Amino acid sequence: MEWATSEMHAALAPGPVMPGMAPVGLPMGMSFGVNPKGKGKGKGKKKGKNKGTGEVKPMVNPNQLNPAKEPHDGGVNFKTMLQERIAKHLHRAIQPGDIDYSVNRAPGGKTATLTIIALGPEHVYPCTRPGRDDKQAGQFAAAQAMEQLFPDLHVACFEAHAAARETMMAGGGPGVEVVGNCEPKGLLNGRISLVVGRQLCPGDVNYATQWNPMLNGFGSVLTVPCLGDASLVYASDEEGLQDPKAAEKDAAKKCLEANKSLFDQAAALGAQKKERMAVRVKGYKGQGKGVALNNSYTPY
16 A cells, blocks of 8 residues: 555656646646646737727718818718718628619709618608719718718718818918818808708809909809898909809808808807717727617617
8 A cells, every 4th residue: 555655656746847738647727837828919909999098080081071172062972971870870881782872864963862771661862952963963862861860970071071171271272262271162151051050952052153344354142041031142342353163252251251150159069069979979989889870879
């Protein structure tokens, strides 16, 4: 018995230990100075890296903006941004057949009807605003659908476009006449949209532009019925304008100056709304949560 005991102790005695190996006879999982879980570091990407940091991703992708153009004339890519927001709501990428644009001929150009099949058969958005071609008609339809489904994003698009244009003008953007570092017609459209709380429609802002011999150039008379008084006119008075667009910009300046207090108030309210939205989305970045169609940022 004593022999057996000594032999057993000899068998259980720890022998030479190779690097990374546990000595023979020790219970499984135990070793001398060796991490049972291994020394390697994981190579996978850590999700939610910015979670809880307070960093808020811009609502509008700056790559979808062209400050050199008007918002509805190539300045804002409404189709792409609407598609991105729908994809977030669905928690998946957009697939063929999810979204359909049907374009028809109409007086003044072409009109489009947007059907978002992925959201249900009731999501049909016909747009009566004519575009000069299929592409612009589709942008008009996307903007109208965005205004109804995601009004926060719709407003943010105009704000981001105006900010991008101001930045471009501050850097010496070529060939654009500015008012306070912003092109007057684009700035006016953005301010009016904030005041009325919706996308501008045909007839909201009207320019009557023609050659005026008294000015030795083009003159323009601007009316803005959507502000409440269609009888108010804003006429350009600069002489020698050989470009009709220059006359319209001069008329837009007059409207901006005459309604400065109203537009400043609307811009301030828009900035406050943007701050409130930023507070609501704070902390949600990196969690992979979607956005509900009721325009709420409450995670599912």
